[in-house]
Amino acid sequence: MDNLSIALSKGRLANAALAKFAEVGLTFSDYSPESRKLIFTCPQSRVRVVLIKAEDVTTYVEMGAADIGVVGKDSLLEKQADVYEVQDLGFGRCKFAVAALKGNKFEKQSVRVATKYPKVARDYYASRGISAEIICLGGSVELAPLMGLADVIVDLVETGTTLRENDLEIVEDICQISARLIVNKISFKAKSARIRKLMQDLKDCQKGGQACRSLI
C-alpha cells in the first residue's frame, strides 16, 4: 500500500486540520497540540503528516514532496502554485480587507499600501483601476498608517480586534479566505481512490457534523 503524505501549515490551521482528520477516523497517536514534533505518522492508514511553514506548503505539494497540503487561500492567492485545489475545508475563515486609520476617508487617485501580501494588494488595486504604491512588510502591518508609512493596509482580518486595538477600521472587503485542501497533480491521479475518499469523508463531516469513522 502506498504512503500518503500530508503537509500542514504549522499553527492554528494544522491543529484545526488534525481535529478534522480525527473526525474522519485518521488519528496520530504521537500528536498533541502542545507537542513540538514536526512529523506524525499513522501506520495503520499509511499516512504521514508534516508541519511546515505556511508559505512552504505549496512548494512541497507542487514538487511532490507531499501528496496533499492544507493551506489558507491567502497563501494560494499570494503565491500561485501548480497544484489541484480540490476542496474548501471550511475552517480558518477570515478575509482580506483594506484598512485605514479611523475616520480617514480620502478620495485620492493613488494610494500607498503597506502589506505582507504584495501580489494580492497589487492585483486588487489593478482590478479597481487605482494606482497603488505597494510597500511590502514582514509583520506588524497595522502600525504603518499610524507611523505615516502608508495610507492604508491590506491584511487578513478575522474578528477585527487587532484593527480596532490599533485605531484602524475596515475601508473595504477584498475577498473571503478559508483553508483549502491542495493536492499534487500526479498524486491526485496516482492515488486517486484514497484521496477522493478523504475528500468525501471530510465533506460529509463538514455537512452533517456526524462522526465518520473510516480508515483511509
Add this chain to the structure above:
Amino acid sequence: MYKKVTPVGDELNAYRQIEDIAQQLKELYKSFGYRLVHTPIFESYDLFSGLEGTISLDEMIKVIDETGNILVMRPDITTPIARLAATSSISSSSKYYYAANVFQRAGGLTGGRNDLLQAGVENLGSISVDADGEVIHLAIRSLQGCGIADFKIDLGHIGYFKGLLRELSLTPQQKQSIRKVVESKQFSELEPLVRQVKGPAKVKEALVALPGLYGAPSQVLQEAKGHICNEYMAGAVDNILEICSVLDDYGCTGYIALDLGLVNHLDYYTGLVFKGYALHYGQAILSGGRYDNLTKQYGRDIPATGFALDVERLRDAIVKDKENQEWNTDYLILYPPLFRRRGYQLADDLRKQGYIVETAGLTEGISRADAKGRNVGQIIVIEEELDVPTGVKASTEVEQPSWG
C-alpha cells in the same frame, strides 16, 4: 568561486546518466524516421514577441547584442522549428527531433533551473489521427524505453472545453476565471462560479462535471458523451476515440488515461493535448499536443503535433523508481507457537486490506533491529488470544520504526 557552478562528484555521474538518456531518446526518434534539427541558441526577440505561445515573454532570458538588438535565449525548440518549416522551401511534411538545452528564467515551475535539457519531436504536415497517435506512441516509448515501470499519459482535448464555452456568452475575464478553476480542479469554487453565469442548465452541468472527467478512457468517454452540447464537443470526443483506436493498434492503450480538464494554453493548442508522468514522481515529465496555428504566424499554414520532454526530470524519476523498488513490508507479526494460527489469521486479514505482511515465530530470534533493517512499517507481537480483528488490534508491544 568555481564551486558554485562546477559540478562535483555525484553531479558528474548525473550528467553522464542524462547524456545516456538523451542518446537513447535520439536513437528512438531517429528509428521512426524523424530528423535531427539544430536551431540557434540566440534568437531574435521578434521571433517570440507577439506570438501566441506556451511561454510568456517574462519567463524568457533576454540578452542585448553588440548592435543593441534584443535577443532571446531559446525557451523552446518547437517555435524555431515552426519558423523553419514556414519559411524554408522544404516540403511541408516533415518530422523533426531534438535534444538540446533551452533557457528560461529560474522560477518555481523549473525548480530553480534556468538551463534545461529538453528532448522532443515535431510531426509537421499531417492532420490525421495517425500522426497524433504516432507522437503519443513515441512519448510512451520514451518513458518505457528508459526503464520507468509505472507511468501514464493523460490525454485531453481542448476542443471539448472550448466547444462548451461557445454555448455561453462570457467576458474574457469570466472565461479566464472558469478556465483557471477547471484546470486546477477547484471543485468547491466551480459550482458558485458557474451559478453566476447565464446559460442552459445542461451546459452548466457539463462545466461543473468537467474537472471530474479524468481516469480510465472508456469510463470518461461515456460520461463525456452524456454532456455533449454541440458538434464541437462531439468532434473532440470523436477525435479522442479515433486516436485511442490508433493507440490500440500500437498495443499501448494500457498506459493511457484521460483528463478533459487539461485546459492550458487554449490559444496555442488546437486539439489533442497530453502530459506524461511517472506515478511516483511529483512532476510531469513530458507534455505536448496538436498546435495547428503556430506556423500560420510565420506565413504558412502547416498542421503540427508533437511533445517536449524534460530529460533531467526523466532521469530524476528513474533514480527515484530504483529507490522505491526497495522492499517495503507494512507489518511483521511475531507469534509464540501457541498463537501461530491467530498470527496467520491476523496476517491474512491485513493482507485482504491491501497490506504487505510477514509472519515469524518469536522463537526465531528476530530482533527489533533486524526488522528495522528490513524496512518494516510496524511490528505486532501476539501475546494473547485475539478475536478475529476488523482493524488492527495491536498488542501491548508495538514498536514503530521510523517511517520508511
